[in-house]
Amino acid sequence: MATTTRFAPSPTGLLHVGNIRTALHNWLLARKAGGRFLLRIDDTDAARSREEYVAAIRADLAWLGLAADGEERQSARFDLYEREFARLVAAGRVYRCYETAQELELKRKVRLGRGLPPVYDRAALALGEADHAAKAAAGELPHWRFLLDHDQPIAWDDGVRGPQRFDAAAMSDPVLRRADGSWLYMLPSVIDDIAMGVTDVLRGEDHVSNTATQVQMFAALGAAVPAFAHEALLVGSEGKLSKRLGSLGMAELREAGIEPEALVALLARLGTSQPVEPIAARGEIITSFDLASFGRAPARFDEAELTRLNAQIVHQLPFERVAAQLPDGMGASAWEVIRPNLSRVSEAGEWWQVVTGPVALPEFAEDDAAYVAQAAAVLAELAWGEDVWARLTSSLQESSGRKGKGLFQPLRLALTGREHGPDMAALLPLIGREGALERLEAAGSV
Ligand code: GLU
Numbered sequence: 001m002a003t004t005t006r007f008a009p010s011p012t013g014l015l016h017v018g019n020i021r022t023a024l025h026n027w028l029l030a031r032k033a034g035g036r037f038l039l040r041i042d043d044t045d046a047a048r049s050r051e052e053y054v055a056a057i058r059a060d061l062a063w064l065g066l067a068a069d070g071e072e073r074q075s076a077r078f079d080l081y082e083r084e085f086a087r088l089v090a091a092g093r094v095y096r097c098y099e100t101a102q103e104l105e106l107k108r109k110v111r112l113g114r115g116l117p118p119v120y121d122r123a124a125l126a127l128g129e130a131d132h133a134a135k136a137a138a139g140e141l142p143h144w145r146f147l148l149d150h151d152q153p154i155a156w157d158d159g160v161r162g163p164q165r166f167d168a169a170a171m172s173d174p175v176l177r178r179a180d181g182s183w184l185y186m187l188p189s190v191i192d193d194i195a196m197g198v199t200d201v202l203r204g205e206d207h208v209s210n211t212a213t214q215v216q217m218f219a220a221l222g223a224a225v226p227a228f229a230h231e232a233l234l235v236g237s238e239g240k241l242s243k244r245l246g247s248l249g250m251a252e253l254r255e256a257g258i259e260p261e262a263l264v265a266l267l268a269r270l271g272t273s274q275p276v277e278p279i280a281a282r283g284e285i286i287t288s289f290d291l292a293s294f295g296r297a298p299a300r301f302d303e304a305e306l307t308r309l310n311a312q313i314v315h316q317l318p319f320e321r322v323a324a325q326l327p328d329g330m331g332a333s334a335w336e337v338i339r340p341n342l343s344r345v346s347e348a349g350e351w352w353q354v355v356t357g358p359v360a361l362p363e364f365a366e367d368d369a370a371y372v373a374q375a376a377a378v379l380a381e382l383a384w385g386e387d388v389w390a391r392l393t394s395s396l397q398e399s400s401g402r403k404g405k406g407l408f409q410p411l412r413l414a415l416t417g418r419e420h421g422p423d424m425a426a427l428l429p430l431i432g433r434e435g436a437l438e439r440l441e442a443a444g445s446v
Helices: 017-032 051-063 078-090 101-113 129-137 186-195 205-220 250-255 260-269 282-288 303-314 319-325 332-341 345-356 366-381 388-400 404-416 424-431 433-444
Strands: 004-007 036-041 070-073 094-097 143-146 154-158 162-166 175-177 200-204 227-231 234-236 299-301
Touching (some): 004 017, 004 200, 017 227, 017 234, 017 260, 051 250, 078 094, 094 175, 143 205, 154 205, 154 227, 162 205, 175 186, 205 227, 299 303, 319 332, 319 345, 332 345, 332 424, 345 424, 366 388, 366 433, 388 404, 388 424, 404 424, 424 433
Parallel strands (some): 004 036, 234 299
Antiparallel strands (some): 094 143, 143 175, 154 162
């Protein structure tokens, strides 16, 4: 069966870097295996799910180039859940309970006080049909629990954590359905993973104990258990993922000038034994993806590292990739000259302004002003061409006796209004003969 993975966000908020990391890894797992990556919108909770978040999830995935090969919405699948649930009822694998939250809390405390694991005591299993009828007559509606098979050891070989074993008897029978008939996350997820042909479930380690009970749900529904892998969570550089980082949405990152390639390069490798590198080529990220390289320790997300990586990625981006983000008139050669100076694509505008002018007039000491005026005179006599900077400066070196910084820096200042910037040899042809003469003359006459 072709590898099929899924990303299953609840549309109750915007995706943050942690969710995106899970989406990316599922996408990579599928791409590497030549399989399918599916999007499942977990919107069983009608009150908290919002259409705008569904749209934002799709937009964020598209921005990152993580398009899904198919999409399902849980809210459109209630009939299926009902049918599958009926099978569990018929098989005696779910049962009706009536305890209130307070009663359950009390039971928990009593068990803990006796030194027993705080699991549900299955008291409701003792209720007979007459009891249920009496409850119904009194207007009491049941919630439903899954009956774990205590004799069936729970085990799987986790793709990240290695062999996992759980004792079913040490776990509470999970509630699958509330008294109002609504679904908790657990069962619909299993039903969908079966129906959608999901072969690999890769998610955060906060789901490990869910997996333990879900393994038995797959079996109870007569399905093969998919391969499970639980990755360590993403934390901030100083521990927990801070409120700010934890809620860093893609729109904010986009606004901060982070390119999708940078986020992907970082999140693909963070928390693995492979080095984080500025890899812009998606193919390379895909082929090097390896669950076996994932560590058990939390992955540390550091915004400064993302910013650094982003700059390194920007330096590689081809013109066609960024053309739409560049100022009007800025062409491929200008992009290539300017690119090494950027930490964000949006900064290209400032450098394009330097190319097209006007630039700020520098304040020169008298001898520098005279030197720049001399440069204007020399340039006026030179044939223009791609190597004009080399010819200009070697001629000036000879005539002025200047060298090094004294030779180059006044020219850079006069031509760009700045102390640092792109390679002048490449920049001067972009500025053009007329602009260059104008700037040198203006600076030289101060
Ligand atoms: N909607 C669930 C969540 O966001 C999905 C978990 C899963 O991948 O099964 O936690």
